[in-house]
Amino acid sequence: MxxxxxxxxxxxxxxxxDARTLLVQYLRxxxxxxxxxxxxxxxxxxxxxxHLDGKAVKACTMFAWEAEGKNVLTIEGLxxxxxxxxxxxxxRDNHGLQCGFCTPGMIMTAVDMVNRKGHSLDDKxxxxxxxxxxxxxxxxxxIVKSIAAGAKAMA
Amino acid sequence: xSATGIGAAVRRKEDLRFITGKGQYTDDINRPGQTYxxxxxxxxxxAKIKKxxxxxxxxxxxxxxxxxxxxxxxDKIGNLICGWAISxxxxxxxxxxxxxxxxxxxxxxxxxxxxxxxxxxxGQAKDAGECVKVDYEVLPAVADPAKxxxxxxxxxxxxxxxxxxxxxxxxxxxxxxxxxKSANHVTxxxxxxxxxxxxxxxxxxxxxxxxxGTESLTLWNTSQNPHVARLVIAAxxxxxxxxxxxxxxxxxxxxxGSKIFIYPEEVVCLWASRKVNRPVKWxxxxxxxxxxxxxxxxxxxxxxxAFDAEGKITALRAKTIANLGAYMxxxxxxxxxxxxxxxxxxxxxxxxxxxxxxxxxTNTVPVDAYRGAGRPEATYVVERLVEAGxxxxxxxxxxxxxxxxxKTFPHQTPVIMAYDAGDYNxxxxxxxxxxxxxxxxxxxxxxxxxxxxxxxxxxTYIEACGIAPSQAVGSLGAxxxxxxxxxxxxxxxxxxxxxxGSHSHGQGHETTFAQLVSQRLGIPIENISVVHGDTDKxxxxxxxxxxxxxxxxxxxxxxxxxxxxxKAKKVAAFMLEAAxxxxxxxxxxxxxxxxxxxxxxxxxxxNAYIAHKFTGAELEPGLKEGAFYDPTNFTFPAGCHICExxxxxxxxxxxxxxxTAVDDFGTVINPMIVEGQVHGGIAQGVGQALYEGTVYDxxxxxxxxxxxxxxxxxxxxxxxxxxxTTVTKCPSNPLGIKGCGEAGAIAAPAAVMNAITDAVGTExxxxxxxxxxxxxxxxKAQPRQAAE
Numbered sequence: 001m002x003x004x005x006x007x008x009x010x011x012x013x014x015x016x017x018d019a020r021t022l023l024v025q026y027l028r029x030x031x032x033x034x035x036x037x038x039x040x041x042x043x044x045x046x047x048x049x050x051h052l053d054g055k056a057v058k059a060c061t062m063f064a065w066e067a068e069g070k071n072v073l074t075i076e077g078l079x080x081x082x083x084x085x086x087x088x089x090x091x092r093d094n095h096g097l098q099c100g101f102c103t104p105g106m107i108m109t110a111v112d113m114v115n116r117k118g119h120s121l122d123d124k125x126x127x128x129x130x131x132x133x134x135x136x137x138x139x140x141x142x143i144v145k146s147i148a149a150g151a152k153a154m155a
Numbered sequence: 156x157s158a159t160g161i162g163a164a165v166r167r168k169e170d171l172r173f174i175t176g177k178g179q180y181t182d183d184i185n186r187p188g189q190t191y192x193x194x195x196x197x198x199x200x201x202a203k204i205k206k207x208x209x210x211x212x213x214x215x216x217x218x219x220x221x222x223x224x225x226x227x228x229x230d231k232i233g234n235l236i237c238g239w240a241i242s243x244x245x246x247x248x249x250x251x252x253x254x255x256x257x258x259x260x261x262x263x264x265x266x267x268x269x270x271x272x273x274x275x276x277x278g279q280a281k282d283a284g285e286c287v288k289v290d291y292e293v294l295p296a297v298a299d300p301a302k303x304x305x306x307x308x309x310x311x312x313x314x315x316x317x318x319x320x321x322x323x324x325x326x327x328x329x330x331x332x333x334x335x336k337s338a339n340h341v342t343x344x345x346x347x348x349x350x351x352x353x354x355x356x357x358x359x360x361x362x363x364x365x366x367x368g369t370e371s372l373t374l375w376n377t378s379q380n381p382h383v384a385r386l387v388i389a390a391x392x393x394x395x396x397x398x399x400x401x402x403x404x405x406x407x408x409x410x411x412g413s414k415i416f417i418y419p420e421e422v423v424c425l426w427a428s429r430k431v432n433r434p435v436k437w438x439x440x441x442x443x444x445x446x447x448x449x450x451x452x453x454x455x456x457x458x459x460x461a462f463d464a465e466g467k468i469t470a471l472r473a474k475t476i477a478n479l480g481a482y483m484x485x486x487x488x489x490x491x492x493x494x495x496x497x498x499x500x501x502x503x504x505x506x507x508x509x510x511x512x513x514x515x516x517t518n519t520v521p522v523d524a525y526r527g528a529g530r531p532e533a534t535y536v537v538e539r540l541v542e543a544g545x546x547x548x549x550x551x552x553x554x555x556x557x558x559x560x561x562k563t564f565p566h567q568t569p570v571i572m573a574y575d576a577g578d579y580n581x582x583x584x585x586x587x588x589x590x591x592x593x594x595x596x597x598x599x600x601x602x603x604x605x606x607x608x609x610x611x612x613x614x615t616y617i618e619a620c621g622i623a624p625s626q627a628v629g630s631l632g633a634x635x636x637x638x639x640x641x642x643x644x645x646x647x648x649x650x651x652x653x654x655x656g657s658h659s660h661g662q663g664h665e666t667t668f669a670q671l672v673s674q675r676l677g678i679p680i681e682n683i684s685v686v687h688g689d690t691d692k693x694x695x696x697x698x699x700x701x702x703x704x705x706x707x708x709x710x711x712x713x714x715x716x717x718x719x720x721x722k723a724k725k726v727a728a729f730m731l732e733a734a735x736x737x738x739x740x741x742x743x744x745x746x747x748x749x750x751x752x753x754x755x756x757x758x759x760x761x762n763a764y765i766a767h768k769f770t771g772a773e774l775e776p777g778l779k780e781g782a783f784y785d786p787t788n789f790t791f792p793a794g795c796h797i798c799e800x801x802x803x804x805x806x807x808x809x810x811x812x813x814x815t816a817v818d819d820f821g822t823v824i825n826p827m828i829v830e831g832q833v834h835g836g837i838a839q840g841v842g843q844a845l846y847e848g849t850v851y852d853x854x855x856x857x858x859x860x861x862x863x864x865x866x867x868x869x870x871x872x873x874x875x876x877x878x879x880t881t882v883t884k885c886p887s888n889p890l891g892i893k894g895c896g897e898a899g900a901i902a903a904p905a906a907v908m909n910a911i912t913d914a915v916g917t918e919x920x921x922x923x924x925x926x927x928x929x930x931x932x933x934x935k936a937q938p939r940q941a942a943e
Contacts, residue, residue, distance in 0.1 A: 020278065034183035035176015037408075039356040040441040044862035047356060075176035084174070092170040095827045098835065099661030100173025101357040101408025107174065123875065130870035134862070136356050136409050137661045139838030139899075140870040142831060 004064045008033065009077025017064040023057075024048045026064035027074060035075040035104045039134070046133030049105040049112075050074045056112035058132070075104035078111070087111050087150035096146030098137035109133050110147045111154075119155040121148055160674030161890070164827035168680070169665040178406040181360035181375050186434035189362070190219050192427060193280035194420065194437075195270040195287045196446065197262030200296035200518035200855020201309060204261055207270055208288040217279030219431050221287060222423075223270045224259030232256065232426055233393040235417060237483035238634035241321050241492050241514075249321040252312035252516070254482040256392075256419035256426075262291070263311055263481035264518050265857055266446025268419055273427055273435060296518040296855035300478035301455050303515040311481065311516045320479055320514040321488070325496040325570055326472075331509035334470035338461035342544035348532045348904075349922045350453035350478070350849040351842075352865060353525050355660075357408020358439035359448060363424035367432055371399040376421050378404040379414045379658050380698020383635070385690050387417045387485070394425050404688040407660035411839070412524040413448045414660065415700050416485040420447070445860045450849060451525025453478040454491060454532050460540040461507075466550050468559050470507035471499055473536055477514045480521035487523040488514065493571075493631050494529025494619075500568035501537035502579040502615050502793055503559040508569045518855040524700065526839055526900040530618040538614045538905035543918050552909070553583060553592070556615050571631075572619055574791045581881045582817040583615060586795035589877050590815035595799070608802040609812075612909025613795065616902040620894045621706030621790030621885070638785035639703065640696045641711035643672070643719045645778035647764040649757035650682040654781075656696010657708035658687050662896065663828045664704060670824055671709055671890070675716050677743025678756055694781060702894030705824060706790045710888040714782035722778060727759050729768040790885045790893040794818035796837070798906035802914045807930025809845060809911055815877045816902070821885040821893035829895045830878045836899020837876055842868040843900075844907035848923045866923070 004017040008031060015030030027033045027050070036059055039047035048060040051073040078085040087110050090096070097103040113121065113129045121129075126144045135143060156162045172178050209221035235254040242248055258267045270287050274280035295309040302308055303318040311318050335341060362375040372395050378384045381402040389397035407414060420437055428435040439447065454475050461470040477491035496510040541559075545552040560579040567573045587593075595611050602609035622628075625636030640656035653668050669683040686692055699708070720740055727745035728735040737748045746753040754762075759778075762768055766776035799813040816833055823829050846866035850858040859865040884891030904922060911924050917936045921928060 018278075028183075032185075033176070034180075035178070037180070037357070038182075038438075039358065039408075040862050042441065042861045042863050044867075045356060045441075075174075079175055088174040091174050092166055095167070095831050097170060097173055098663070098831055099355070099357065099409040100170075100178050100406065101180065101355075103173050104176045124871075127869075127871040127873075134356060134867050134869060136354055136411070136839070136867070137835045138831060139834035139836075139876070140873055141834040141875050144870065144875070 004068050006067045006070050006072055008072045009074060019065065021064045022060055023062050023064050023067050024059035027059060033074055033076050037101055037104060039101065044134060046109060047102050047105040049108040051108060051112060056109055075108060078107065086153035090150030090153055091146045094142050094146040094149055096138065096143045102133060102135045106133050106135065106143060110150060113147065114151045114154050119151045121151045157674060159680040160670055161822065161824050163670065163825065165666055165670055165680065165825055167663050167666045168669065169663065180357055180406045180408055181362060181377050182438045184362055184375050184405065186362065186364050189434035189436045190273045190275060190431060191277040191280045192424060192435050192437045193272045193277065193284040194268045195272065195284045195289065197265060197267045197269055199262060199291055199293050200265050200298065201294040201311065202262050202291040203294065204258060204269055204289065205292055206290040209270065212272060212283040212286040215279065215283040215286060217275035218283045219273045219275065221270060221272050221283065222427060224255055224257035227255060227257045227426065228259050230426065231393065232422065233391055235419065235422065236387065236391050237488050238485055239489040240632040240634065241323055241488040243321045244324050249488055250315035250319070251483050252314050256422040264520055265855060266520060267481065271423055271427065273431055298517050298519050298851035298853065298855045300453065300476045300515050300517055303517045304513065311518060315516055318516040320483065320516060322513050323492050324509070324511045326509035327507060327569060328509045331470045331472050331507040334507040335459065335461045335472065338469060339464045340462045340544070340548055342460045342540050342547055344458050344539055344543060344918060346456045346458060346536060346539060347921055348452045348454040348456065348535055349843060351451040351525055351847050352445055352849055353411045353413035353448055353451060354867060355409030355411055355413060358441060358444045359414065359418065359420065360438040361421040361424045362434060362436045363428040364434040365428040365432060371401065372425050372429065373401045373403065374421060374425055375403045375405060377407050377414050378402065379407070379410040379660060379700055381658065381688055382656065382690050382695045383698055384417050388422060388425065392422055394422065402690045404658055410660045411526040412528060412700055415698065416449055416523055418447065442861050445857060446520060449484045449523035450480065450520050451522065452532060453522050456536055458536045458540055460544055462544055462548065466548060466555050466558050468503050468505045471505050471540070472509045473499065475512045477512055478517050478519065478522055479514050480517060480519045482521045484521040484523035487521065489633065490524050490529045495533050497571045498530050498533035498617065498619060499537060499570055502561060502617050504561045504566070506569065519851055526836065527897045530897065530901045531840065531904060534614065534616040534901050535905050538616065539908065542612065542909040552613055553587065556583065556613065572789065575788060575886050576883045577791060577793050577819060578881060578883050579615060579793060582793065582795045582819055585879060585881055586797050586815050586817040589817065589879060590797040590813065592797065602801050606804060608804060608914040610800050610910040610914025612798050612906045612913055614902045614906035614909065615795045617791055617793035618897060618901050619789040619791060620702035620897060621786055622701030622703045623789055624787055625785050635697065636785065637697055638783050639707040639711045640694050640781065640783045641715045642694055642779065642781040643712065643715040645719060645760050647761050649678065649760040651676065651678065652684045652686050653712060654686045654693045655708055655712065656693060656698065657704040658699040660699070662699065662704060663825065667824045667828060668709065668712060671712060672716065676756060702896040705892040706885065706888055706894045707784060707786050709890055709892060711782050711784035713889050714784050715780050718780035718782065719778060722780065723759050723763070725774050726763045727754050730754050730759065730762050786887060788887040790887065792818060792820050792893040792895060792898050794898065794902065796902040796906040798910040800910040800914055802911065802929060804933060807926035807933060809924060809929055811841065811874045814874050816899065817879045817881060818895065818898050819881045819883055819893065820895040821882060822891035823880060832895045833878050833899045834876055836897060837903045838868050838873055839900045840903020841873060841907055844904040844922050844924060846872065846923050
């Protein structure tokens with residue numbers, strides 16, 4: 001078993017990982033950061049979305065060794081100094097979650113969406129950009145509302 | 156209404172941990188020294204297990220044990236059960252086959268477990284699992300429910316000739332037949348209610364931990380009802396005495412019914428943990444979930460509706476074949492019988508109803524309750540018949556409904572259910588206004604100008620939920636009572652814990668239950684915790700499903716609060732040196748009537764535990780009261796959904812361009828949460844109607860076995876929803892709550908398909924109405940059967 005090192009949520013970390021250890025397993029089992037979730041095995045559901053060097057990636061679809069030496073941001077790293085990120089606040093304020101399982105991936109995707117597409121996101125854009133995230137609870141109505149509000153609040 | 160009381164859109168207390176990634180789902184939990192388990196599953200739909208050779212696998216790196224169905228049987232672990240006894244027309248009991256947690260004699264569906272490997276890591280368990288040599292004798296398989304009873308079909312279980320589990324019926328056959336004979340018009344439909352895979356985004360998981368020091372077992376499990384799981388696993392499977400088994404359902408990522416049932420995996424994890432004397436951890440892959448989570452729906456129905464010359468419905472009859480899959484899952488027998496046929500009156504005063512249901516085995520994954528459980532199937536039959544009938548008779552579909560709505564209550568239907576209160580005209584009228592039905596004609600012309608076909612469909616649904624009065628369901632064959640429990644534990648400092656037998660897996664109970672208590676006791680909502688999901692902490696509860704946690708779970712809390720208030724008044728009486736009968740309680744304050752002598756909630760709570768003002772002979776110290784509440788009736792949420800679609804004639808693609816939902820849920824505790832439930836339910840109903848098709852090939856292979864092939868609704872497949880309510884309070888519980896969790900999934904499929912068939916001009920379009928299906932229908936569109 002070899003070791004893989006990277007920076008996660010601003011901290012240098014090292015953990016065991018063999019050649020087939022997925023990044024999501026490294027985070028969940030190696031680092032016990034269980035906020036990133038696994039909901040499928042074909043890279044569709046988006047529950048595993050994290051940011052790698054500032055861009056959204058699906059942590060279930062890459063190996064841990066591919067992130068060697070890189071910067072990873074997970075849901076646990078969004079809130080700063082005990083203050084929630086505006087996108088997190090927006091999800092709570094707009095009832096953008098029910099069971100919470102898809103939520104970390106949704107929020108990470110949403111933040112990346114704003115980084116790429118700006119602060120004024122219309123319904124159509126948000127819905128298309130959510131192609132890689134599946135929710136079974138909310139019907140997306142309030143997720144779309146949350147993201148639009150969070151996008152504005154991030155400005 | 157206070158800012159945090161009943162009716163307020165209070166932001167959820169539980170959200171903090173979910174939005175920060177601090178939720179504790181079953182797979183997030185780890186135990187020191189844990190092992191990982193991998194299930195070896197049959198790749199064949201139907202096969203005898205001749206021999207299992209695990210010698211090579213057992214020697215592989217990290218392997219702790221390889222176990223089979225024979226080992227399970229040798230340890231005398233009991234079978235899984237279906238807990239609802241349904242009899243056939245001839246009085247014979249349902250043909251329930253043996254369902255061992257690991258197949259021993261033969262595998263009956265692709266995915267049926269035949270062996271398990273326990274190892275130090277999951278990777279090692281999987282590697283060894285692939286080296287377990289299973290010698291199968293492949294048998295012919297049958298996946299189609301209509302074919303399962305045929306003479307050529309392979310026999311799946313010896314106990315069930317013709318693969319028939321039961322042949323059940325409900326209603327008055329003679330009277331219904333007579334009504335059809337004298338009908339002015341008869342509408343006929345052949346309907347398939349398509350099989351669905353529930354797909355909660357959190358896969359099922361189990362972590363079992365045997366403690367040899369106390370000879371007790373702990374199970375963390377993705378369960379909607381941990382106490383029921385504990386009872387079944389202890390008493391029926393015989394795993395351990397009930398008091399030596401603790402079941403914890405921590406944060407659970409969605410259930411929709413699929414996490415009600417007691418599955419092989421948690422049973423095997425418990426057994427394995429005791430055998431290897433180490434914790435055993437399992438988490439389902441998504442592909443594994445497709446092969447093991449109970450599927451939903453899967454009915455084939457021929458249905459007919461009789462009308463008189465004025466368009467009044469005089470009778471309904473339906474013959475249904477219900478596919479229950481390879482084994483009878485925990486509640487499976489009840490779904491196509493007492494949760495289905497009893498709703499065939501819909502919102503209408505139909506005087507004669509007769510329904511026959513044959514339940515069959517096939518070599519497919521077991522089928523059981525899935526959001527709506529029987530009521531979506533019933534609503535689909537009724538609402539498609541009414542809409543088709545309206546078109547055939549040239550009557551406006553809304554008018555035909557209004558002519559037939561039940562208008563006086565209580566109303567006894569011919570199919571057991573007695574509706575207590577409702578106003579179906581009110582929800583229809585409000586929905587029509589919100590949907591701007593008047594403007595539909597113009598919108599249709601505008602669509603046509605753009606080369607698109609526009610259609611509009613109604614679904615005026617009703618359901619029975621708030622499951623359920625124990626005596627009623629007991630008389631119908633249920634093996635359990637369906638009451639609910641609550642304990643209100645007041646702390647000396649005045650904060651309150653609610654121990655509820657309900658379970659939240661997305662419904663927001665930590666907030667809504669606290670809203671109830673905050674309003675009743677006049678204390679801040681931050682001072683209230685809701686505790687659920689742990690059989691060590693919480694008294695026996697029946698769990699959450701069937702839209703029951705508001706109507707039944709919250710009423711149990713009310714009953715407990717009544718007792719708390721009564722005792723607190725006694726304490727206050729001692730404190731204020733007054734007669735108990737003179738104490739009034741309002742807004743968190745106890746007052747002596749007609750005076751300004753008062754005591755605050757916090758002081759009374761403290762006094763209850765300090766007990767200096769009274770002796771134990773006069774009044775026991777402490778302030779903690781429990782209640783078990785058994786509902787006196789089902790509740791009957793009902794409403795009107797209107798769907799508008801636009802169809803591209805070149806591709807057959809249907810886009811939902813508008814959705815209006817007006818529902819009567821009685822009292823609404825938190826409108827934000829209730830709307831969220833409606834949104835989610837509609838999404839699942841739309842999924843059934845447009846996207847989700849579970850496909851088995853003729854050999855019983857599940858073709859749609861992952862998200863690559865099974866079309867889960869994405870955000871850009873769905874519109875935003877217009878949601879509103881009308882209110883007729885439920886008369887059978889003190890809060891007036893009817894419940895809301897399943898309504899969207901019950902109403903939606905009929906609304907979508909009524910809209911699509913309206914646009915295309917033919918009734919014969921199957922769900923899911925994929926672009927290919929709609930396009931084919933467009934090519935073949937036949938003129939409608941004219942009214943006689």
